[in-house]
Structures are given as structure tokens and as C-alpha cells.
Amino acid sequence: EVQLVESGGGLVQPGGSLRLSCAASGFTFNIYEMNWVRQAPGKGLEWVSYISSSGSTKYYADSVKGRFTISRDNAKNSLYLQMNSLGAEDTAVFFCARSGSSTLDSWGQGTLVTVSS
Amino acid sequence: QSALTQPASVSGSPGQSITISCTGTSSDVGSYNLVSWYQLHPGKAPKLMIYEVSKRPSGVSNRFSGSKSGNTASLTISGLQAEDEADYYCCSYAGSSTFLWVFGGGTKLTVL
Numbered sequence: 228e229v230q231l232v233e234s235g236g237g238l239v240q241p242g243g244s245l246r247l248s249c250a251a252s253g254f255t256f257n258i259y260e261m262n263w264v265r266q267a268p269g270k271g272l273e274w275v276s277y278i279s280s281s282g283s284t285k286y287y288a289d290s291v292k293g294r295f296t297i298s299r300d301n302a303k304n305s306l307y308l309q310m311n312s313l314g315a316e317d318t319a320v321f322f323c324a325r326s327g328s329s330t331l332d333s334w335g336q337g338t339l340v341t342v343s344s
Numbered sequence: 345q346s347a348l349t350q351p352a353s354v355s356g357s358p359g360q361s362i363t364i365s366c367t368g369t370s371s372d373v374g375s376y377n378l379v380s381w382y383q384l385h386p387g388k389a390p391k392l393m394i395y396e397v398s399k400r401p402s403g404v405s406n407r408f409s410g411s412k413s414g415n416t417a418s419l420t421i422s423g424l425q426a427e428d429e430a431d432y433y434c435c436s437y438a439g440s441s442t443f444l445w446v447f448g449g450g451t452k453l454t455v456l
Contacts, residue, residue, distance in 0.1 A: 231389070260444070270380075271347060272390075272433050274445040288443045322390065330380040330395035331435065331445065336388060 229253040229333045236338030249306040249323030257301035260326035265319035313342045350448035361422040366434030374415040378437035381419045429455040
């Protein structure tokens, strides 16, 4: 069974940093592309970032480009999102999602990031 | 680029059918047959219900079906059941390195 478990969320002050992790199991992690998607309170889903299976290609939404960095450790079956210069607009539940079958086919339950003083 | 447009809410009685629309542009929904639909229950992982416009993943009820015409995709749920009550989001591949996947604003389905 595919499992994606996010962690690392919490309360952070504006301008602060946070690193999210996503532990993958139940599938061959190193052959799948991965993504981060977020959902602000009361809002819709927003794609945040993509990383290729090898980690060599990375894409970012304009809203986070230059502030967020996606990475992965295939030896540890883990996906990461380093988030810097956080603002209130970054308050959201962050999901990791696997790319498969031309879609985002498996998701974790998410981790909540709250940016507030 | 903007989010896809969905109705904020729809409702139906048990046993009835409902359809949720998802309108994009010629840059996303209209360009790719890569529209997906997700079911979200609070505190749970989003569940893929439809992919590539009309395909159902293994384990998803055949009461769920998808279609597309031009820049608008649709999700139809037939034989509504109480457990179908959830938020539903459409998603389309958009192909841009800064806008890879675009989502709709979500539709709250209420089963009366």
C-alpha cells in the first residue's frame, strides 16, 4: 500500500524558515516524480513544487520561487521542502503527492504550517 | 494563469445524480486530456477519483464518471450516497514550469 506521511509543520514567525519532510513507503520511490501541494485555510488546492525522480529537475510556482527549495533523498525514501522567508500567505496544509498515471495519484494527509507572530 | 472555475456548492438527494463542472482555458483543460478529480474529506488524504478525464482508478466506484468538452470538464456522481458528501477538486496539467498543475477552487457536495 502506498503511504506518504508528511511531517515538520508547525507555528513559525513571519520571515522564518521551516523544513517539511515526506516519508514514502509501499512503492519504489526512486522511479517516481513527486510534488508538494498546499491548501490555505478555506481556500482551494495550489500546486507548489515538482521534482523529477532523480532530483535533477525542479519546478516551482511563482508564489514560492526563490523562497522554497524542493529536494529528495532516494536512499531514505524521503521528499523535502525547505521553506524560507515565510509570510502569512504561506499558512496552509502542505501535502506531498506522487506523480503517476499522468496525474497526482497518491497523497499524504498533510502537515499544517502556520505563519504568525 | 488562474485557477479552474468550479461551482462553490452542489447538492442532491440520495439516489440522485449530480454533475460538477470545471472550466479552464485553452492552455490547460482545453489543451490536455489530463484532467483529474479529487475527493477531500477534512483531515484525510485527498483521494483520486478520476484521471485522464474519464478513467477510474482501481477501487473507485463506477458511480463516478468524468468527461470533457472544450475547456470544460465535468464530474458526474450517480446514485448519490451519504458517504459521497465531501469537497471535490478538479485538476488539470498546465505544462508550464511555474504552473505545472492547476486546480479548481473546489465544490462542496452536500447529500440532503
